[in-house]
Amino acid sequence: EVIDLTELATRVVHRVQSLAEQQQITVQITSSQPWQVLGDPVLLEQAILGLLDNAIKYNHAGGQVNVRTMKQNGQVILEIQDTGRGIAAEHLPHLGERFYRVDKARARSVGGTGLGLSIAQESALAHGGQLHIQSASGQGTTVRLTLPVVQGHH
């Protein structure tokens, strides 16, 4: 199924809006140009929802989440940038593992199962794409979901 990734991301941003407001976090999408990808809209929506949930959950009051879509080197990219606590380098290689959580003790105060990122990664791979996470402790996180463009679309 051909999906406009910008439209899908816009819909998910709207879905998390009240959750973000409760935590005094601003979530915005700055792209409006449609980018067509081939995929399963339910799987992709779930993946994006998990990523946005993380960007809000590991953020702080007054923080921001910026979402944009773009095309680069024949691929469509969804980028989610947050101003949250970031992820220390030692944890980055493990984030695609199921049930992996950075702070096991904090698991009790900030709810989560450690599945969000692994689901997003599996979904990206199933669509012939990739999930790339760039972060440093205390410096926010940028997650990029890369998907192949649909031939004949632009």
Ligand code: ATP
């Ligand atoms: P859930 O399945 O509910 O998303 P979770 O957030 O614990 O649970 P993942 O989404 O897989 O699980 O994330 C794994 C770990 O990576 C988290 O425990 C968290 O410490 C860290 N993490 C993920 N996204 C971010 C982010 N945007 N900023 C900071 N830390 C993050």
